[in-house]
Amino acid sequence: MGLILAKADYFPSEAMPVSVADRAPQPSFPPHRHEFSEIVIVWRGNGLHVLNDRPWLVTCGDLFYIQHSDCHSYESVNDLVLDNILYCPERFRLGLDWSQLLPLDDADYRAHWRLTTRGMALARGVIVQLEQESRKTDLLSMQLAEALFLQLALILRRHRYVAERAGELPEGEQLDLLMSAIQASTARPFDLAAFCQHNRLSERALKQLFRQQTGMTIGHYLRQLQLCQAKYLLRNTDLLIGEVAFRCGFDDSNYFSAVFTRETGFTPSAWRQRFERTSKPQPLPEQQK
Structure with a gap:
């Protein structure tokens, strides 16, 4: 079973629906479950995220929806920086249909996505505000926290994409295009020069950008995915x-x-x-x- 993280340890009151736990950096952490649900957004670095016994190599832009029934852990971390946005659906008060934005007790939901560079920038600003409001316990702060969480959920819904399906990439920038292409190439060699030529990108600049954002070379990232x-x-x-x-x-x-x-x-x-x-x-x- 592993550890079970309790609501009382992460939320300032029994009525607050959302909380933010920033991990800068995220250390290795043993298998655990929660009494709440969670959104994980990775900002930089790399590591191994094991979700329900499946290992995922994670780095900047990786996005996970974790339900209270899921078990996950972090291993082999290297300057891994992420935010955990914790939420309790039963505490929501806006009266919205959250099922279009969040996995709510859905056994067939997709846990892993990627977030575009534009989406990351938009999400980061909302999370900063959300972190401040979710620390308070007054009614207005709880309402504002839920409204900010709704804004975040909408941003993630608009800017997320399935990593290995390049055709579904919304408003992709060069790093997003590269990540999607690499994850679609785990079963065959990846030709970086051809990719750069096709997308009119500088191979040298792209290698530097990738190393800066992920802490890995492109070749090492692909090998770890494999x-x-x-x-x-x-x-x-x-x-x-x-x-x-x-x-x-x-x-x-x-x-x-x-x-x-x-x-x-x-x-x-x-x-x-x-x-x-x-x-x-x-x-x-x-x-x-």
Whole structure:
């Protein structure tokens, strides 16, 4: 089960619907659940976010909707800076249909998105105000906090996109375009020079921007994405090691095994054997087939 974080420790009163917990930086944190729901926005740095046993490599622009039933943790963090926006839907008083903006007890919701550069800038300004109001306990502050949270939810709804679907990217800037292209290329080599030429971007400037915002090189980011995908497939499917390697962008299964072992300390087979299955392997998500 892990830790359970209580509402009383994070909200100033039993009536306040929203609270902000900034993590600058976010340390490694063991598996835990909440008595509340949470939105996670990553501002910079990188790390491993494990959500319901699935590892996600996170960096600037990553966005997660965490429900109270979810279990998550942070590992291998490197100057990871994020905001946790905590909320209790049962305390909302505006009388809105929040289901169009937030996952409310929906088992099929999508937890992971990415936020455009423009969306990050807009969200940051609202969160600063929200953090100030959510510390207070008077009625007007509680109403204003909920109104600011609504504004934030609308910004996220407008500017979020599915990472691996470049066609769904709204108002993309160069870093957004690059992130989307990389995440769509985990099963094949990524040609940065061709990408820059197609989008009329400076390869050198883009490399510098990426390193500045994420703390990683483009190559390291792609490799870590591939390894996260491999961990998920090894744990949740019966695919042969060679098939896992191929789906994660490795043409040579021996080379894949060597890289996986070097990065994790386990061979692919040993990693798989660490986890006992209590049910049949899960079907692959649509984007991974």
